[in-house]
Every structure is written in C-alpha cells, then in structure tokens.
Amino acid sequence: MLSERRLEVLRAIVQDYVGTEEPVGSKALTERHSLGVSPATVRNDMAALEDEGYIAQPHTSAGRIPTDKGYRLFVDKLAGVKPMTAPERRAIQNFLDGAVDLDDVVGRTVRLLAQLTRQVAVVQYPSLTRSTVRHVELLSLAPARVMLVLITDTGRVEQRMVDCPAPFGETSLADLRARLNSRVAGRRFADVPQLVQDLPEAFEAEDRGTVSTVLSTLLETLVEETEERLMIGGTANLTRFGHDFPLTIRPVLEALEEQVVLLKLLGEASDSGMTVRIGHENAYEGLNSTSVVSVGYGSGGEAVAKLGVVGPTRMDYPGTMGAVRAVARYVGQILAES
Amino acid sequence: MLSERRLEVLRAIVQDYVGTEEPVGSKALTERHSLGVSPATVRNDMAALEDEGYIAQPHTSAGRIPTDKGYRLFVDKLAGVKPMTAPERRAIQNFLDGAVDLDDVVGRTVRLLAQLTRQVAVVQYPSLTRSTVRHVELLSLAPARVMLVLITDTGRVEQRMVDCPAPFGETSLADLRARLNSRVAGRRFADVPQLVQDLPEAFEAEDRGTVSTVLSTLLETLVEETEERLMIGGTANLTRFGHDFPLTIRPVLEALEEQVVLLKLLGEASDSGMTVRIGHENAYEGLNSTSVVSVGYGSGGEAVAKLGVVGPTRMDYPGTMGAVRAVARYVGQILAES
DNA sequence: GCTGGCACTCGTGCGCGCTGAGTGCCAAGC
DNA sequence: GCTTGGCACTCAGCGCGCACGAGTGCCAGC
Numbered sequence: 001m002l003s004e005r006r007l008e009v010l011r012a013i014v015q016d017y018v019g020t021e022e023p024v025g026s027k028a029l030t031e032r033h034s035l036g037v038s039p040a041t042v043r044n045d046m047a048a049l050e051d052e053g054y055i056a057q058p059h060t061s062a063g064r065i066p067t068d069k070g071y072r073l074f075v076d077k078l079a080g081v082k083p084m085t086a087p088e089r090r091a092i093q094n095f096l097d098g099a100v101d102l103d104d105v106v107g108r109t110v111r112l113l114a115q116l117t118r119q120v121a122v123v124q125y126p127s128l129t130r131s132t133v134r135h136v137e138l139l140s141l142a143p144a145r146v147m148l149v150l151i152t153d154t155g156r157v158e159q160r161m162v163d164c165p166a167p168f169g170e171t172s173l174a175d176l177r178a179r180l181n182s183r184v185a186g187r188r189f190a191d192v193p194q195l196v197q198d199l200p201e202a203f204e205a206e207d208r209g210t211v212s213t214v215l216s217t218l219l220e221t222l223v224e225e226t227e228e229r230l231m232i233g234g235t236a237n238l239t240r241f242g243h244d245f246p247l248t249i250r251p252v253l254e255a256l257e258e259q260v261v262l263l264k265l266l267g268e269a270s271d272s273g274m275t276v277r278i279g280h281e282n283a284y285e286g287l288n289s290t291s292v293v294s295v296g297y298g299s300g301g302e303a304v305a306k307l308g309v310v311g312p313t314r315m316d317y318p319g320t321m322g323a324v325r326a327v328a329r330y331v332g333q334i335l336a337e338s
Numbered sequence: 339m340l341s342e343r344r345l346e347v348l349r350a351i352v353q354d355y356v357g358t359e360e361p362v363g364s365k366a367l368t369e370r371h372s373l374g375v376s377p378a379t380v381r382n383d384m385a386a387l388e389d390e391g392y393i394a395q396p397h398t399s400a401g402r403i404p405t406d407k408g409y410r411l412f413v414d415k416l417a418g419v420k421p422m423t424a425p426e427r428r429a430i431q432n433f434l435d436g437a438v439d440l441d442d443v444v445g446r447t448v449r450l451l452a453q454l455t456r457q458v459a460v461v462q463y464p465s466l467t468r469s470t471v472r473h474v475e476l477l478s479l480a481p482a483r484v485m486l487v488l489i490t491d492t493g494r495v496e497q498r499m500v501d502c503p504a505p506f507g508e509t510s511l512a513d514l515r516a517r518l519n520s521r522v523a524g525r526r527f528a529d530v531p532q533l534v535q536d537l538p539e540a541f542e543a544e545d546r547g548t549v550s551t552v553l554s555t556l557l558e559t560l561v562e563e564t565e566e567r568l569m570i571g572g573t574a575n576l577t578r579f580g581h582d583f584p585l586t587i588r589p590v591l592e593a594l595e596e597q598v599v600l601l602k603l604l605g606e607a608s609d610s611g612m613t614v615r616i617g618h619e620n621a622y623e624g625l626n627s628t629s630v631v632s633v634g635y636g637s638g639g640e641a642v643a644k645l646g647v648v649g650p651t652r653m654d655y656p657g658t659m660g661a662v663r664a665v666a667r668y669v670g671q672i673l674a675e676s
Numbered sequence: 677g678c679t680g681g682c683a684c685t686c687g688t689g690c691g692c693g694c695t696g697a698g699t700g701c702c703a704a705g706c
Numbered sequence: 707g708c709t710t711g712g713c714a715c716t717c718a719g720c721g722c723g724c725a726c727g728a729g730t731g732c733c734a735g736c
Binding site: 375376377378379382396397398399400 | 708711712715716718
C-alpha cells in the first residue's frame, strides 16, 4: 500500500501535468505544492511510484507523467467530482430551456457539453427500448400503401412505409388504428410484441395479410431503432490536444465517425453511475490515448440513454465529471417536463 | 491573354502540385510533361504567369505553387469534369440502393461522398421550401393537446405539439384533418398559407381559436424548417491536409460545426450547375484555404437541396467534381423513386 | 527516514556550413 | 523575336557539434 504522502505526490503530479502538459520534476513539484519535504525525498517517492507503474518517464532524465494506472488511482481515490458553481448551473439551465423539440434538446446538449468541458461531446438520443409508445398513426397514401408513424413518450417520431399485399380500405385502417392504439398506447416497447400478437385474428380474412404486414413493420421499427443514434460536437477541441497531433487526432476522428464504435463505447459504460474509461481501458484502439467520461440520463429517475465526453487522458477529471453530471441532470429534467 | 503554351504550363503546374504537394520547378516540369520546350523557356513562362498572379513562390528560389486565381483559371478553362468509371458508377448505385429512409439516404450519401473524394462531405437534407405536402396528420393526445405531423414528398416528417386554447373534440379534429388534407395535399409549401387562410370560418365559433392555433403552428413549421439541416462526414480526411495543420484544421473544424456557416456556404452556390469556390472566394474566413465543390440535387429534374465537399484548395478538381456530380445524380434518382 | 551533495544523462536549442533545387538574367542561335 | 544553354546567385533543409540545464539516481551524513 502506498503511504499517504506518496498518494499526495501522485495527486500533485497529475494536477501539474494536466495544467502544464509537461513532464513534472521533483524540484518543480516541491516548489508548487507545499508537501513539506525536500526534492530528494520526492524523488524517492517518485521512484517508488514508478516501480508500481503509476507514473513513467518519457525518457531518462526527464520529469514524470502519470500512466493510465496513475490516472485510474487518481480518479478512484484522490479526486472528487467538482460541482458546478451556481452561475454555471444557471447558464446550463438557461441554455437548455429554449429547446423546441428532441433534436433541439440533443443538439443544445452537445454544444453545451463541448463548451463546458472544451472537449468532444457525445450525446445519445433517448433510447426507444426503455421508452413507451405514445401513439401509433396509420395513414393511407395509396390504396395499397400505408405510412406508419410511431410517436414515443420522449418526443421521438419514426415513420415507415408499408406496401400492403392487398388494398386496404379506410374503415379497416381506422379500425386497425383504434385497436392498435388501445393496446399499445402507454406501453413499453418491450411489451408490444405480445400485446399485438393476436390482432390479425380480429380482422376479416382478406385484411389479415395487410394487418400482419403492418404489425411486423411496427415490430421491425422497434427493433431496428434500438440501434440508436447519437450526436457529436466540439471536434474542433481536438486541436488542443498535443503538438504531436496528426497521429493522435486521426484515429479519434475516425472513431467519432463510426457511430457503431461510439455506441458500443457508451453501451459498455455503467447504466447508473458515472463511468470513466482511461486510455487503454477503452476497447477501441483508436481511443487508446483518450479518456471517456460518460453517464446515463433520462426523464424520470431512470436512465434512457447516455452522454459523455471524449478527451485526452490528460484531462481535468474532477471538472469534466462535474460538468457531465450536471448536464445529464438538467437534460433529464427537460425531458421529464416535455 | 495568355498564350496556349502558358496555359499548358499552368495546367502542368496545377497537376503536379496537386499530385506531389510540393512547389514545382521548371526542370521537373519539363521532365514530367512533354511540353516540347526547355526549362529556360518554361522559366520565362512561369515569370509571366507569376506577374499575372496565377502562381506564386512560397519563398525565393523555390518552385511555384498555384494561387487561388490560378486554380480558378484551371477550373474554368483547363480542366474538364472527370466522369466516373462504370464500376464506380455501379458501386455508387449499389451503395445508395439499400437505404431505408431519408436519414439513411443522407447518411449513406455523406459517407459515400467522403470516401470517393477522400475529403469532407456535406449533404443538405432535402429542403421543405420546394417540396410538396404529402399529408398532414392531427392526433389528439389530450383534450386540449394536439400533435401535428407533416409528411413531405421527400419522405421527411416533422412534428409539433399544439396546445389548444379550448378542448377540441374528436369529430372536429377529424373534420379539420379531412379539410386540411383535401386543400394542401400535393401542394407546394409556398402555396399553403393562401390555401388554408379561410379555413377557420368553416368551423363553429368555439373551435375557431383552436383551428387558428393549429394552422399557425403548421405555417410556422413550414417557415422554421426552411432553416435546413445537414449532415457532414469524412472529417478524418482533414488530417491528410498539410503537415502544418493545427493552424489549418482548426478553423475548418470550427466552421463545420457551425451549421449556419455551412448552410450559408451552400446557399451562396448556384442553384443549377456545379459551383466551385476556391480559397478566398469563400466568404467565411476559416475556409480561406479550402475549396468547396457543390451542386444541387433533387427528385425529379429540380434541385431541392445541395451537397458537396470541402477540401484543400490543392485538390483534384476534375475528379472531385466528377464524384460530386455523379453522387448528386444518383441521390436524385433514389429520392424520385421513394 | 529525510536531506544535501554530486556525478551523470540526455533532450533542446543554437550556430555553422554544405548541398541542391530552383531562380533570373544574358548572350548566342534558329 | 522567341528559344536556348550557361552562369551566378539564393535559400530552405539537413546534419553536425556544442553548450545548457532540468532532472535523475545514489550515497553519506544527520
């Protein structure tokens, strides 16, 4: 186990390195933090920390920088979450309050998060899986063509075209619309398949084919759209990275374009609390020199989707975590209201 | 007026510079192109081209690089549009054919364009302004709450909540729905305001307030959504720029995040033909070292939106223009079919 | 166990000279 | 009059050597 002072040294190293972006040496450390010991002592502690793998030297005779393991310890034991100040909280609320629809909420959230953390922000659209159906609408566009519109309680709207095997009259359509809504309105997505299972039986033989087609399109929509969308922003902040950056920034931009990668990334994070993935803890190789801070958010108490930021491992963890948590909280509120 | 050969020299300079990314000198030019004259002659021509402002030297005793004006001349007079090969055309069609809805079409288009040109792709969603109404749907969510869903011929769906001044019965709602659709279905957006103007008069006094509210929300949607959305992709290609790049890439990423800037950019371009904006011709400062190649696309013969790519001024104009044109053509087809 | 001292390492910055691609100009040739 | 070969000149880039200094590990003494 590391002594109290060594932990303190680690904390000081992380803080200084995050601030200066330069390897930090023993002398500089004692000057900037009142550790109460001499540089020589700090050197010994540093040697110990290095043996344990918490810090490393880029080359002999340079200062130390934290390793992923070092950041891990820092985040777990040494750093709290820095709460937002009152004016910051007000600003967040003001900024989010003007949103008119779901797209707007997500868009504003991304911009806000990117601005607050000065990093790349990722916001997942509220998931359909955990949502409930508000309404299903069927529109006849042509005798054998129906448009299916699904409206969720999170304000999301999905539409699909259905080509019917046989012409489908307006009355049958109205009938189906009414029956469908009475069964699924207010219900969770997961429950829908069961609830509509026997619906074709209530119809005339000639209409059953069409009803089945419509229903299977509906179920498809539910499944397909579980494959969720997300929005990213603040990519310009990547330029603040190192000065080495073609190599650093490239794979990150590539990862950000692959929604699949990002969704997987968010998916792996814990559903409830805040998750911090540091450097190599990220499964995707391109993100091995970045950290991802994410948290679930949702209307009501329950998380329906996640949001977070992607930044260099050398980031201000307490501040970033504070911002992420605060934004998630307010977005949840906004969604609950609408 | 420049002599034939000088134009040829300019063309050679542009081609070589685009290929090598290095200033091109007189000797190298004569070696790589059979101009039929000696380096000394080329030097004289280069001096003339420089006097006219078509090329410049980064520093004394270096080769020449084209200026914005040089690229302009190249694009206008010297370069054609390089048509796609048959396999490329097939690949484009295959790639776009699998799309299931509008989002998917736009998403695929962006990825395709980014891949083909190896640059940043920008695709505007088909505009509502020039579209026609396919259907308007009204759903009663609560006694005094109506959801308005607007479906366009381009497959776009917009929804708005309407808080009614008074409770609104199902029969009135059905009535309004029917009247509304019979008037506006198939009509152009621009014509809608006139067409619904006198609609409240057809209703009982108690419902008129609500009808007016619904109608004004509809009109708002038409106007608001003229403010269009777009999708971008291929930002990772920015890393292929120069080696100087923090300075180059930063403002470009910032510009790409500002949808307003991009929309303005596309908006300035010609509605019909292909537009190429080179370097400083772009009004937005951050894009002064990039060129934008854009073109309108649409279902039917008519352009309803634009798409294009953003890349370094030093780009392969004929190839890029060919790819942009081909993609626009196929997207138009896809939209027309759906 | 902490501290000051000391020798050592090594990345960084600076100055220097060389090299070579490229230029402008000029006088001669077609 | 345009084209050409020749020639002197320029200058970015590269490699080299050197001094500087921040930082380290180790050790003897408190």
